[in-house]
Amino acid sequence: MPNVPAFLSYVIVTTFTPGPNNIMSMSNSSRYGFKKSIFFNIGVFFGFFIIINLCNIFSMTLINLIPTIKPIMTFIGATYILWLAWKTFKSKPINDNNGTIKNHTNTFIYGLLLQFANPKVILYAITTVSTFIVPYYSSIFILLLFALFLSTMSFISTCCWALFGSIFQSFLAENVKIINIIMSLLLVYCAISLFF
Template identity: 65%
Template sequence: MENFTSFLFYVLISNLSPGPNTIISMSNASYYGFKKSIRFNIGIFFGVYIIMALSSIFSVTLYSLIPSIKPIISCIGASYILWLAWKTYKSKPHSDDKVQNHTNTFLYGLLLQFVNPNTIIYSLMTVSTFIVPYYKSVFILAAFSGILAFIGFIATCCWSLFGSVFQKFLVKNDKVINTIMSLLLVYCAVSLFF
């Protein structure tokens, strides 16, 4: 890999910046605590790994199709992210457990990756730009998929830890926090088009 530093910065910034995975991880931890939010984060890990592996397998073909696929994925993903923003804005601490609890499961974390345009575009971009031009071995591609998924897992755990450490503050100031998290999700949706 020619420019490992650029690859590293891109991966760290992409994983640590606010997005559906990180914001929902923080929200889950603020409602249920760090320990109970881990199952969602593990779901994210496996979902990201699968998306990375698929991106690796099909990267040459998909790279040529990205311009025609990106607007469709962006519209579907932006709609979903805006729906998440609305649900986050309207949620209340611990009183809306039926709505919130479904986001704190392994399956939700896993399936979210298949409709999360950030993950899909991140995977396609990372694989096609930084990995496939230099490595073609199935073993190396699988290793990169695992490493990148693990970095994403660490990032969501950091956001979960933040959510659980400041749980009392977040519950006490739920309307302000929900508004801020909703606006971050709206920003994520809008940024898909720029």
């Protein structure tokens, strides 16, 4: 069984920190209203669910074909998490007023397809599945439950950013250093706990 506090810390920190999904959700909500932007969030949910399941298949195949790969996958996952901790520590607040977001980004298909071009989601899915899930579970039903849980967390995150985007944005801007330190330390804890 994985270290549950480390798993949940990693999921919460990574899911709720700024990224393309959360920023687009906040932007859509501020431009179209929450109700009209909800289809984007639903698209994110389904795209995320597909990505997690593809990572489940990929990781299960690797572990079944090469059982000795688990320590390598753990090391790569821990390294990536430490890199995320460093990037989180050094990050600055994101300003979405640069005019790069195009019109009609509040659709289901846009949210779905964004997942396949979103490096944060792809790396998050690979790291989470290969480090916290597949080394401990092999049941298809359990893997689907994890995919559903992670997709739901993503949906909750995008909805929170949509509902409270302006509050989060100003709060992050005012307290960016403290928040970055706390999130970075949680990620370092996650990386270290993978080896115990």
